[in-house]
Amino acid sequence: MFKKKNISLAVIRRLPRYLRYVEDLLNHDVMRISSSELSQRMGYTASQVRQDFNNFGGFGQQGYGYNTQVLYENLVKILGLDRHFKMIIAGVGNLGQALANYTNFYKKGFRLVGLFDVDPQKVGRSIRNVEIKHINKMREFIKKNDVDIGVLCVPADVAQEVANLMMEGGIKGIWNFTAKEIDVKDDVVVENVHLIDSLMVLSYRLNEKLIEKENADQK
Amino acid sequence: MFKKKNISLAVIRRLPRYLRYVEDLLNHDVMRISSSELSQRMGYTASQVRQDFNNFGGFGQQGYGYNTQVLYENLVKILGLDRHFKMIIAGVGNLGQALANYTNFYKKGFRLVGLFDVDPQKVGRSIRNVEIKHINKMREFIKKNDVDIGVLCVPADVAQEVANLMMEGGIKGIWNFTAKEIDVKDDVVVENVHLIDSLMVLSYRLNEKLIEKENADQK
Structure with a gap:
């Protein structure tokens, strides 16, 4: 092409x-x-x-x-959607669970193959037939299963540490939901999701409308 | 300015x-x-x-x-961040709960004032000192408290219905996390979050790297 x-x-x-x-x-x-x-x-x-x-x-x-x-x-x-990428999620809090349940991703060929957390209450449970494993199993899992994408949903203060584990396992791309910018090797692709940016765009547009209204009221 | x-x-x-x-x-x-x-x-x-x-x-x-x-x-x-917008969340599933706990929003002056759901197991509980109320109380709540932003985290099949309730209450902006595009009145601002778009950008960039590698391997 x-x-x-x-x-x-x-x-x-x-x-x-x-x-x-x-x-x-x-x-x-x-x-x-x-x-x-x-x-x-x-x-x-x-x-x-x-x-x-x-x-x-x-x-x-x-x-x-x-x-x-x-x-x-x-x-x-x-968009590379004919490739069927394998995906894991690190951090199965509310956001991680929400992402694990987003069937829209799987329709597009992204396949959830692993879930990882440190919480003993979560480890062993399953979401959509994928078992939550302890995060100390993650590196080997990535290697063995040739995982492409790691979704980072852990607390910001351990973001870099967990990203490092992913990279040691040979992850190719990181989808980063933490507020932290992470450092990666040259051959790893990072895509950051900054939800706050989208909220600020909404705020910009609301502000614009309010200013319009205030100006109209003054006339 | x-x-x-x-x-x-x-x-x-x-x-x-x-x-x-x-x-x-x-x-x-x-x-x-x-x-x-x-x-x-x-x-x-x-x-x-x-x-x-x-x-x-x-x-x-x-x-x-x-x-x-x-x-x-x-x-x-x-960006209008000096305005301090009031925000409610409709749909307190995993994503709604994750957003309710995003302290980054509140640091920027967005104030969570209400949570709404239909699940009787959730109604009455609180997140960050905000009580979850039944969604049939939402319209009046928006009116009474002059709420600015409604966060839409409900299932896609009721997205429009819940958005309509928000608009009847006088909401000014809707932050839409559902996969559904919603119809709004001219004076309401909508900001859609399509997480799948960000995942596809990651996929594009991974694909690019893989093609590079495949080409190099062939040489």
């Missing part, structure tokens, strides 16, 4: 949204969409959509637009 | 990252930073940083860079 080098993270971050949207079209039996309609629905400009897809060779045809099935298959491939 | 009209969502989404970074500088007693250093550390270009801040009047001085304290105070104001 054609692919430009050094595709910006901004482009990459838009790809999942395209996928979700195109999936929705397929579910509604829409087999074709023009680039202008696609862009309008997504809130991007048509030129941005074309530019985004051109990074990967572009999938549209002049005068026809996009075949949604072709677009879908390409996005799946670009 | 000076502010351009129609600031793009991409700019807005970068603001929390700036805030987190500048906060970190302040915690390390760094009182001044050049725009080139700031941009480098954030992974943006210097011109992008300047453009981003110019939307709000710019806070730098030619040849000096940025005073971190001034930058911090401006970002807090831009």
Whole structure:
């Protein structure tokens, strides 16, 4: 598959949204969409959509637009979702449990193969048929099962320590839900989830509305 | 405060990252930073940083860079964090409980004032001194307490119904963790959290590394 080098993270971050949207079209039996309609629905400009897809060779045809099935298959491939990654979760508190139960992940081919915690009350229990093991078993488990992704849901003060264990086991990517930025080796990929950022965007937009209202009230 | 009209969502989404970074500088007693250093550390270009801040009047001085304290105070104001929004959570499952315990939110001035669920085993219990009430009390509670933000952590099939109750109570913003897109009135702000998008970005980057490796192995 054609692919430009050094595709910006901004482009990459838009790809999942395209996928979700195109999936929705397929579910509604829409087999074709023009680039202008696609862009309008997504809130991007048509030129941005074309530019985004051109990074990967572009999938549209002049005068026809996009075949949604072709677009879908390409996005799946670009996002690596045809690979079926193996995933473990370290830290089975509320958040870890919530993530273990997110069936949407498993539909996309991410497979939960292990759960780890230090709490003796949790070790031995199961979630979705996956047994919670003690975290001192994690490194060997990753090695033996060739686990791809480690989800970090532990308290912030042990984040780096647990990430190190994951890396010693040979983990390839870390999905970090702790408020801590972690240091990783060059060949390990980290994706941080900062929920507070999303809450601050909401706050920004609420503030904007409130200012509008205050200005209107003064008139 | 000076502010351009129609600031793009991409700019807005970068603001929390700036805030987190500048906060970190302040915690390390760094009182001044050049725009080139700031941009480098954030992974943006210097011109992008300047453009981003110019939307709000710019806070730098030619040849000096940025005073971190001034930058911090401006970002807090831009993000509306000086407002202290009141927040409730609907759906006290694993995710709802995790969010109720995120002390990072409260440090930023978001105040958890209510928790709501339908489960009789949960109603009456408390998390962080906030009592879980039955969801049929939510609408009146929002009205009476002038709640700003409703966090939607309910199952997807009742997402719209619970969002409607929030809006009838006069909620101003909805932070939506369900996989469902919800319809809202024009004056209500919605911020969706799609955790799967972040996982797909991780998958994209893992896939990229794997392709590199496969190509190298073939040589």
